[in-house]
């Protein structure tokens with residue numbers, strides 16, 4: 001090590017990815033909520049958001065919060081020339097930290113629309129995968145096929161020595177009533193995954209990514225969603241408690 005230079009941390013972080021091949025289901029909104037939620041709840045931890053979406057919605061918005069403890073990674077180097085994820089680069093960002101001053105590390109990945117699990121070996125290194133969806137038919141069909149792609153990926157690489165991929169948790173989003181949540185639960189009842197708590201539709205989320213004086217928009221969202229954000233961040237800190245493969249949909 002060069003004298004005077006801080007050692008790079010290689011301690012394994014708790015890693016969560018928001019993924020769904022379907023666009024507009026709330027991946028970036030929930031990634032923003034998760035990254036800020038973890039950073040405010042765990043002051044002894046560093047939080048890194050890795051934005052895999054070329055649109056860079058969450059990373060552009062979170063850039064203003066960056067400091068020694070909170071960082072954002074984005075850019076074309078995270079993708080190969082054909083647009084598929086650059087597994088090696090992503091893993092490097094997951095595994096290394098500029099400073100190792102912190103007791104714990106969290107990594108939050110914001111996935112891109114159109115993501116295909118079969119070219120994403122980095123997913124094996126995630127602890128938990130959160131899959132937002134709404135109750136619309138288009139979103140449900142896409143979510144089913146995405147989950148089936150994930151199971152295919154994890155069954156190829158899974159063996160007795162190695163955990164077979166991260167726990168999968170479907171996150172119902174943009175829900176407008178309990179009935180709608182029940183409808184979604186019924187439509188996904190055969191999926192081998194966990195089902196999370198519903199996040200209800202709120203106009204406040206439409207302002208999640210803008211930069212406002214005093215971060216009034218963020219404050220409103222956090223006030224409105226306090227119990228949900230607490231639950232969401234606990235999913236990551238408690239991810240080791242989730243048995244990796246429920247036989248059918250298992251409601252948390």
Ligand SMILES: Nc1ncnc2c1ncn2[C@@H]1O[C@H](COP(=O)(O)OP(=O)(O)OP(=O)(O)O)[C@@H](O)[C@H]1O
Nearest residue numbers: 023024025026027028029113174200201202205206
């Ligand atoms: N619970 C909610 N209530 C109201 N609006 C929401 C909610 N969740 C997300 N939205 C809005 O839905 C839109 C899509 O959300 P978001 O950008 O997070 O989806 P995404 O899955 O990241 O999309 P993409 O695949 O294009 O990256 C945004 O305008 C966002 O503000």
Ligand SMILES: [Mg+2]
Nearest residue numbers: 027028053057
């Ligand atoms: Mg997005």
